[in-house]
Amino acid sequence: MNLTTIDIIVRRALLENNLPIHYYCEFLFHAATCLRELNFDTLQIVNTANLPVGDYGEVNLPDDFVDDITVCVPNGAGIFPLPKQDWLNPIRIHDVDSGEFVTYPPTDAGTNGLTTFYGLPMGWSYYWNVDSYGMYTGRRFGAHGGTVQGYKIVKERRQIQMTEAFIGSNVVVQYISDGQSVDAASQIDYLAFSTIRSYQDWKRSGNANNDNSPEGRAFYNQKRLLRAKLNPLTIMDIRNIIRTSYTAGIKM
Amino acid sequence: MAVTTIYRIMEQTYSLISGGDPKAASSISEGELKIAIGQVLNAMLKTEYFSVNLKMGEVIPNGSVLCSYEGIEVFTSNGKSQCTLPIKPLKLPRNMGVWGIYPKYTLSGNYEYDNEFIPLQMGQSALIKSQPLFNDLLGMVGYECIGDRVTFTKDIKSLFPDVVLAMRLAVMDISQYDDYTPLPILPEMEMQVIQEVYKLFMSQPAADKVVDQTIAEGAGTPANQQKQTL
Numbered sequence: 264m265n266l267t268t269i270d271i272i273v274r275r276a277l278l279e280n281n282l283p284i285h286y287y288c289e290f291l292f293h294a295a296t297c298l299r300e301l302n303f304d305t306l307q308i309v310n311t312a313n314l315p316v317g318d319y320g321e322v323n324l325p326d327d328f329v330d331d332i333t334v335c336v337p338n339g340a341g342i343f344p345l346p347k348q349d350w351l352n353p354i355r356i357h358d359v360d361s362g363e364f365v366t367y368p369p370t371d372a373g374t375n376g377l378t379t380f381y382g383l384p385m386g387w388s389y390y391w392n393v394d395s396y397g398m399y400t401g402r403r404f405g406a407h408g409g410t411v412q413g414y415k416i417v418k419e420r421r422q423i424q425m426t427e428a429f430i431g432s433n434v435v436v437q438y439i440s441d442g443q444s445v446d447a448a449s450q451i452d453y454l455a456f457s458t459i460r461s462y463q464d465w466k467r468s469g470n471a472n473n474d475n476s477p478e479g480r481a482f483y484n485q486k487r488l489l490r491a492k493l494n495p496l497t498i499m500d501i502r503n504i505i506r507t508s509y510t511a512g513i514k515m
Numbered sequence: 516m517a518v519t520t521i522y523r524i525m526e527q528t529y530s531l532i533s534g535g536d537p538k539a540a541s542s543i544s545e546g547e548l549k550i551a552i553g554q555v556l557n558a559m560l561k562t563e564y565f566s567v568n569l570k571m572g573e574v575i576p577n578g579s580v581l582c583s584y585e586g587i588e589v590f591t592s593n594g595k596s597q598c599t600l601p602i603k604p605l606k607l608p609r610n611m612g613v614w615g616i617y618p619k620y621t622l623s624g625n626y627e628y629d630n631e632f633i634p635l636q637m638g639q640s641a642l643i644k645s646q647p648l649f650n651d652l653l654g655m656v657g658y659e660c661i662g663d664r665v666t667f668t669k670d671i672k673s674l675f676p677d678v679v680l681a682m683r684l685a686v687m688d689i690s691q692y693d694d695y696t697p698l699p700i701l702p703e704m705e706m707q708v709i710q711e712v713y714k715l716f717m718s719q720p721a722a723d724k725v726v727d728q729t730i731a732e733g734a735g736t737p738a739n740q741q742k743q744t745l
Contacts, residue, residue, distance in 0.1 A: 284631060285610065286609065287634070327647070444647060448649065
C-alpha cells in the first residue's frame with residue numbers, strides 16, 4: 264500500500280493555493296485534525312503492540328489508543344484472542360505496608376458462575392459423564408462454557424486489567440490508533456490525500472463550522488469516496504463467498 | 516534606459532528640490548535624501564502589496580524587494596537557540612516580512628535555500644508542545660519572531676555548533692546599495708519615489724543668494740534666511 268506523509272500533503276496544499284511557507288502551520292493543524300477524525304471511522308489505523316503485563320495484571324495502554332480490537336496471548340507464531348471480562352473491578356487495591364498496587368485475592372464466584380464445587384474444580388464430574396466407549400454423554404446441567412480468563416479496558420486508568428488467573432508476561436494488543444502518534448505523520452494512506460485536502464480547504468474557508476456549506480459538502484463527499492476506495496471487496500470476492508457457502512447435497 | 520541607482524534618484528530629486536543645480540550650501544544633504552528614498556520605497560512596497568497583490572488574491576509579495584543576509588550567528592539564550600534580525604523588515608501578514616531563514620550547518624557546507632525553517636506565529640511554539648502528532652514539527656525546525664529576536668524550536672546551536680543562517684527579508688535596506696549598484700525596484704515606481712521624496716523636502720527653504728554685506732542686494736536679507744551658497 265502506498266503511504267504518504269502529512270508534510271507532503273501540507274506542502275501540496277500551499278502550492279495549490281499559491282501560498283508561502285508562512286501558512287504551513289495552519290494547514291498542518293487542519294491536516295492533523297482531519298487525520299484524527301478519519302482514523303475514528305474511516306482510515307482506522309490499526310496498530311499492534313506487544314505490551315508487558317505488570318505485577319497486578321495491568322497493561323499500560325499506548326498513547327494513541329482509541330479502541331481495542333483484540334487482546335491476545337502470544338504463543339509461537341500465533342496470537343490467541345482473549346474475551347472481555349466486564350466483571351473485573353476497575354478499582355485497584357494496594358498493599359497497606361508498601362503502598363504498591365497488588366492483585367485481588369482469588370475470586371470464588373463471579374458473574375461467570377462458580378469455578379469450584381466444595382473445593383473441587385467444576386469439571387470434577389466430567390469423568391462420570393462418559394459411556395463405555397469413552398464418549399461424553401453431557402448432563403452437566405447448569406455448567407458454563409467459556410473461560411474466566413480475559414481482560415477489561417479501564418480507560419480512566421489508561422490501562423488494561425487482566426484477570427487474576429492470567430498467566431503470561433505479555434499480551435499482544437491490536438487497537439485503533441487516533442493517528443496522532445509521531446509515526447502516523449508519515450503513514451497516511453495515499454487514498455486519503457484528497458479528503459484531507461478538502462478538509463483543509465473547508466476549515467480555511469468562511470464556512471468552517473457549517474457542515475452544509477459547499478466546502479463542507481465537498482469534504483463529506485471526498486470522505487464518502489475514500490470509504491468506497493478503501494473497501495477491499497471485489498467482484499471476485501463476492502463470487503467466492505457465494506461459491507463457498509453451499510455444499511453438495513443428495514440429488515433428489 | 517539607464518539603470519536605476521540610488522544616486523540617480525537622489526540627483527534627480529535634489530535638482531527638483533533645489534530648482535536647478537543643488538547649491539553647495541543647501542540645508543539638505545545627499546545622505547539625507549538617500550535615507551528618505553529608502554523610507555519612501557519601503558512605504559511604497561508595503562502599499563503596493565496591500566493595494567495590488569492582496570486585492571488580486573495573491574498572498575506572495577511578488578515584486579517586493581527581498582534583501583539577503585548571510586552569516587548570521589546563532590546563540591543560545593535561556594536554553595533556546597536564537598538569532599537577531601539584521602534589520603527590521605516590513606510588517607506583512609503572517610510576518611511574511613521575514614521571508615525565509617535558511618541554515619548552513621557546517622563550516623564547509625552550503626546554505627540550504629531549499630530547506631527553510633518553518634515560521635510560527637507568536638506563541639505557537641509553546642502551544643504545539645501539547646500536540647503529539649506535530650509537537651516536534653515533523654522533525655523540522657520552526658521559529659518565532661518577537662521583536663528583532665528570532666527563537667528556534669530546536670536547540671540548533673547545540674546540535675550544530677558551527678551553524679550560521681541566511682535570511683531573506685522583505686525590506687528595502689538602502690545601506691546595502693552604494694551609489695552605483697542597480698536598485699531592485701520596479702520601473703514604474705521610479706517616478707513615484709521622486710515625487711514622494713520631493714514632497715517631503717519641498718517645504719525646505721531654498722538656499723539664498725550670497726550673503727555678503729559688501730553686496731547691496733544681500734544687505735536687506737533677514738539673518739534667519741541667510742544661507743551661504745557659494
